[in-house]
Ligand code: SAH
């Protein structure tokens with residue numbers, strides 16, 4: 001019997017890809033196989049996120065449960081951003097943890113596995129050219145990292161402290177990885193980075209100057225690759241060349257994440273985001289003008305220190321004007337080692353909750369109005385997920401999730417689907433061609 005690995009992944013898509021990388025290394029080099037039950041596992045990994053404050057004691061209480069119920073002799077490893085951020089403290093508080101592996105050190109997984117109490121959290125470690133073994137949780141869509149770290153210094157964000165400076169992965173490695181995924185049947189790739197459209201700013205060795213727009217052009221030449229998605233671009237780097245390539249390249253899916261954070265130019269300045277309300281609106285308008293079908297998603301933080309009623313109104317204004325198809329919204333949460341942690345002009349927690357609700361209800365109204373217009377439309381859907389009760393689900397080019405009656409045989413196929421009923425997160429339709 002092979003050894004069993006249980007892995008819990010929290011946080012962003014990049015963490016999901018890091019988990020895939022660790023699974024690949026452990027299955028190929030250490031003969032593990034993945035299990036869904038931690039009680040049966042020989043190795044338990046938690047790949048953590050630290051972007052917002054989930055009380056750290058929650059991590060420790062979870063670790064406590066793992067420790068109590070794990071198989072005798074099973075190892076426990078804490079990986080990811082909270083590992084980078086807390087380091088040795090984790091082993092001090094939970095001495096049964098066998099190792100701690102930072103978000104920028106995942107390539108060392110099979111190494112730390114054999115060093116008891118290892119703490120590898122160097123945020124200057126450069127794994128941008130590390131060739132990970134192959135593992136993908138989906139055969140239809142391939143996640144591909146294009147850079148590690150982040151060079152921005154948004155005052156609310158802990159990521160630069162946990163993932164370090166930004167280094168781009170050479171385009172040749174990315175193209176190879178995409179080609180391999182396509183050869184094994186994937187028709188869609190999903191490019192990942194904290195700030196994808198800053199791609200090419202710094203490579204680890206000497207490298208031809210390739211920016212994100214050029215990377216997209218090169219990738220779209222791969223035969224058999226039908227769809228390219230990416231996350232997250234930064235509004236500051238959305239120049240005309242990038243928006244035009246996005247609009248005109250038929251392989252690039254017409255769905256854009258534009259993390260606004262705040263609609264107030266003053267707050268954006270305090271956040272060090274590098275753009276104004278007007279710039280954001282101008283970019284969104286250019287996108288919508290060039291690409292009428294585009295769906296735009298966003299991230300918004302309410303109640304950042306110093307946010308006045310007028311600042312919050314600016315955020316609502318942008319929401320009304322851009323009418324985002326999807327909203328991820330958060331109450332500001334102070335993070336250690338960030339600039340904003342020291343800001344004293346905090347917003348009253350009750351007011352913060354009120355603003356979050358106001359923002360979300362306004363967005364729900366917009367969503368309902370937007371969705372009502374979709375009834376009867378036809379979308380080309382790429383099916384990638386089996387749902388319960390005889391349904392299969394996939395996404396339209398512009399990222400609308402659609403389900404239809406069907407079986408496995410639709411998976412990995414493109415079909416025209418006519419929308420017959422509307423829901424908030426998923427629409428239902430019938431395959432017509
Ligand atoms: N560059 C990444 C950012 C990762 S963090 C990206 O664009 O995806 C993801 C989101 O979490 C951010 O866009 C922001 O809206 C939110 N976030 C980050 N730090 C936060 C904090 N301290 N409090 C509340 N939300 C935060």
Ligand code: F3S
Pocket residue numbers: 150151152153154157158159160194195234
């Ligand atoms: Fe964080 Fe800003 Fe980078 S949100 S990940 S510092 S772009």
